[in-house]
Amino acid sequence: MQNQPRLSAGDQILNWLTTGVGRLLASIFVPLVTFLVLWRGFIFLRDSNAPQFIIVVVAIVWGVGGVALLYGVSNWLVEKLSGEWVRRLQPFIFIGPAIAILFWYLFLPTIRTLILSFQDGLGRNFVGIENYIFAFTDRVMLEAFRNNLLWMVLGTGFSVGLGLLIAVLADRTPFEKVYKAIIFMPMAISFVGAGVIWKFVYAYRGEGVGIQEIGLLNAIVIGLGGKAQPWLLLPPINNLFLIVIMVWLQTGYAMVILSSAIKGIPSELLEAARVDGANEFQVFFQIMVPTIQSTLLTVTTTIVIFSLKLFDIVRVMTGGNYGTNVIANEFYLQQFTYNHSGRASAIAIVLLIAVIPVMIYNLRQFRKRRAF
Amino acid sequence: MFFNNLLSGKEIRFRDASGNEITRKGNNLGGAFLNSIAVAVPSTIIPILIAAFAAYGFAWLNFPGRKLLFTLVVALLVVPLQIALVPILRDYTQLNLNGTYLAMWLAHTGFGLPLAVYLLFNYIGSLPRDILESAFIDGASHFTIFTRLILPLSIPALASFAIFQFLWVWNDYLVALVFLGDQNRVVTSALAAMVGEKGQDWHLLTSGAFVSMILPLTVFFALQRYFVRGLMAGSVKG
Numbered sequence: 001m002q003n004q005p006r007l008s009a010g011d012q013i014l015n016w017l018t019t020g021v022g023r024l025l026a027s028i029f030v031p032l033v034t035f036l037v038l039w040r041g042f043i044f045l046r047d048s049n050a051p052q053f054i055i056v057v058v059a060i061v062w063g064v065g066g067v068a069l070l071y072g073v074s075n076w077l078v079e080k081l082s083g084e085w086v087r088r089l090q091p092f093i094f095i096g097p098a099i100a101i102l103f104w105y106l107f108l109p110t111i112r113t114l115i116l117s118f119q120d121g122l123g124r125n126f127v128g129i130e131n132y133i134f135a136f137t138d139r140v141m142l143e144a145f146r147n148n149l150l151w152m153v154l155g156t157g158f159s160v161g162l163g164l165l166i167a168v169l170a171d172r173t174p175f176e177k178v179y180k181a182i183i184f185m186p187m188a189i190s191f192v193g194a195g196v197i198w199k200f201v202y203a204y205r206g207e208g209v210g211i212q213e214i215g216l217l218n219a220i221v222i223g224l225g226g227k228a229q230p231w232l233l234l235p236p237i238n239n240l241f242l243i244v245i246m247v248w249l250q251t252g253y254a255m256v257i258l259s260s261a262i263k264g265i266p267s268e269l270l271e272a273a274r275v276d277g278a279n280e281f282q283v284f285f286q287i288m289v290p291t292i293q294s295t296l297l298t299v300t301t302t303i304v305i306f307s308l309k310l311f312d313i314v315r316v317m318t319g320g321n322y323g324t325n326v327i328a329n330e331f332y333l334q335q336f337t338y339n340h341s342g343r344a345s346a347i348a349i350v351l352l353i354a355v356i357p358v359m360i361y362n363l364r365q366f367r368k369r370r371a372f
Numbered sequence: 373m374f375f376n377n378l379l380s381g382k383e384i385r386f387r388d389a390s391g392n393e394i395t396r397k398g399n400n401l402g403g404a405f406l407n408s409i410a411v412a413v414p415s416t417i418i419p420i421l422i423a424a425f426a427a428y429g430f431a432w433l434n435f436p437g438r439k440l441l442f443t444l445v446v447a448l449l450v451v452p453l454q455i456a457l458v459p460i461l462r463d464y465t466q467l468n469l470n471g472t473y474l475a476m477w478l479a480h481t482g483f484g485l486p487l488a489v490y491l492l493f494n495y496i497g498s499l500p501r502d503i504l505e506s507a508f509i510d511g512a513s514h515f516t517i518f519t520r521l522i523l524p525l526s527i528p529a530l531a532s533f534a535i536f537q538f539l540w541v542w543n544d545y546l547v548a549l550v551f552l553g554d555q556n557r558v559v560t561s562a563l564a565a566m567v568g569e570k571g572q573d574w575h576l577l578t579s580g581a582f583v584s585m586i587l588p589l590t591v592f593f594a595l596q597r598y599f600v601r602g603l604m605a606g607s608v609k610g
Contacts, residue, residue: 056407059473060413063477067417067422071421071425090515094425094514094518097425101482102485105483105485108459109456109459110451112458189543189585189589190544190588191543192563200577200578260600308452311545311546348458351454355452362449362450
């Protein structure tokens with residue numbers, strides 16, 4: 001643009017903007033305008049009484065556009081510098097925001113939570129390991145640990161086991177896609193939504209004249225000649241009823257991943273085994289399972305971590321009462337019901353410690369891959 | 373009209389089995405639905421944008437601390453988000469951000485970012501290097517290459533993560549409960565509140581649950597292929 005012989009008025013302005021004082025002014029002006037526009041947007045969203053629909057649209061445009069704008073403007077600023085500086089600074093335009101957010105939202109909080117876990121309920125004084133003594137010895141916590149263990153072992157076991165079974169069986173039917181879509185569908189539903197569905201299944205209306213049971217499970221039990229039960233109020237068996245919900249939600253995940261791993265097994269391998277006289281069980285346990293071992297491990301770890309942090313189902317179904325408390329729910333109760341941030345933090349740290357082996361495994365795998 | 377009032381938060385009247393007239397206040401699910409959209413759409417796009425930039429930076433740019441910082445990303449993949457809730461809540465209280473959409477976007481961005489960066493890095497890092505070099509020789513800046521070349525090429529990976537993140541955010545209850553509270557309620561919180569208030573009104577609860585499921589189920593069935601692909605690549609998330 002600078003070497004063009006004839007300049008229109010617009011080009012002249014642009015030209016002036018790209019040299020000397022103009023350039024400096026523009027470098028100040030553009031970020032300032034950007035900032036003002038974003039600030040106005042923020043104020044509008046905070047104070048506006050416009051119809052909700054309009055606010056939602058403005059919010060989406062403001063949020064997404066704002067982030068794009070910030071990238072554009074900061075890159076524009078950096079590219080105004082000399083080549084050497086562009087080379088040095090540009091990487092930080094690219095990774096800077098991500099790193100900043102990771103620091104603010106995950107890295108620093110880990111350290112801050114660790115510090116809080118040694119302080120009292122209001123975070124004022126240090127109390128040593130008192131919160132950890134609570135976390136590991138209190139009756140409530142022991143019950144939560146026991147339940148989480150149940151969730152981890154039974155929940156994960158059934159999810160992976162059923163997922164594997166369905167993956168193998170669906171592979172042999174002509175309607176594979178339909179079956180898989182149905183099993184997989186609950187993954188799209190929120191745990192709260194799933195909670196409503198299963199509350200209906202377990203519903204119990206009590207005894208009395210003219211009261212009719214409407215729950216599915218009670219209908220089955222009564223149909224078989226049994227007596228209606230308040231399923232969710234019966235410790236310790238009610239934990240199992242809650243775990244069924246998790247299995248319902250997670251089997252689809254296990255199935256999809258394992259199914260693609262099974263499809264990846266070379267068919268010659270399976271044929272060879274069958275020709276050699278192996279029956280289907282032997283093919284399954286001695287060929288398929290060992291071949292997809294690493295996928296099985298990944299799926300199992302993912303679901304174990306999931307069951308460790310499980311919160312929504314218990315919160316919605318029982319609120320952690322009747323002997324169904326879990327660690328993540330106790331975390332929530334300590335922080336938001338009892339306002340004891342020290343104990344809540346200690347519980348969060350316990351959760352973190354529980355996943356550290358997985359973290360180390362991930363890091364090892366990453367180093368092995370030599371992506372850098 | 374009955375359904376409509378449940379959605380809008382007006383009063384609902386109905387007759388129960390024994391003929392008594394019962395009045396309930398609606399839970400404004402329609403408003404919650406809009407809130408969920410306002411939370412979920414930016415919470416999906418913003419982390420993708422930030423992660424795509426970062427993935428490009430990690431894959432194609434050289435800078436000090438590159439390896440260390442990426443190791444940090446991998447380490448943070450499985451960190452349970454409970455660990456961040458208390459400190460972030462304190463920050464938000466000081467910044468007066470509680471109950472705002474912005475607070476939710478940033479929180480979901482933070483919690484989704486490690487997985488997003490990791491997935492997109494795997495994808496963008498595996499794009500052939502020649503594309504990049506020829507564009508660079510033609511005088512394109514990194515920014516241009518990224519926006520004009522890499523982003524369009526990465527659409528399959530971006531779509532996979534987008535569906536994953538959208539369903540995750542839409543169905544999230546804990547983060548909404550902590551940072552939104554009763555302000556700007558999203559569908560999951562509204563539904564959970566209904567479970568508490570209208571535990572015996574099954575006809576209301578089930579319609580509420582259905583409203584909360586329509587959108588994720590549609591997205592899920594329309595884009596299942598991408599979703600599965602995202603799951604495969606993602607393995608472990610915190």
